[in-house]
Amino acid sequence: MACRQQKHKKYAAALNGKTVSALNQIHEAIIIIGNEGKGISEDVMNLVDERITIPKKGGAESLNAAVATGIILSHIC
Numbered sequence: 001m002a003c004r005q006q007k008h009k010k011y012a013a014a015l016n017g018k019t020v021s022a023l024n025q026i027h028e029a030i031i032i033i034g035n036e037g038k039g040i041s042e043d044v045m046n047l048v049d050e051r052i053t054i055p056k057k058g059g060a061e062s063l064n065a066a067v068a069t070g071i072i073l074s075h076i077c
Contacts, residue, residue, distance in 0.1 A: 010048045012040050013068055017051030026076040033069050036062060 011023075012032040032048060034040035039062075045051070054063060054071050063071070 009050065011050050011052050011072075012045055012048040013072060014040070014045070014051040014053055015062065017053040020052045020054050020072050020075045023052065023076050029076070031069070031072060031076075033065050033072075036065055 008028045008030050009026070010030045010032065011026075013034065032040055032044060052072065054068060056063070062068075
């Protein structure tokens with residue numbers, strides 16, 4: 001519950017969400033990245049303000065967590 005009381009907007013990387021390239025520069029936020037196998041639990045997803053996704057070409061369903069983090073940070077910083 002403490003997470004809900006934070007003043008920072010919370011974003012979660014998800015397969016369905018707002019494209020990361022559409023985000024404006026973010027100064028203070030919490031970015032949640034799940035692991036490649038299980039992703040982010042629904043309990044945590046229910047705490048986020050917005051789901052974001054990285055558009056992908058080809059058949060890949062998801063990216064390595066470290067790679068995804070780098071891509072997301074490069075778009076929002």
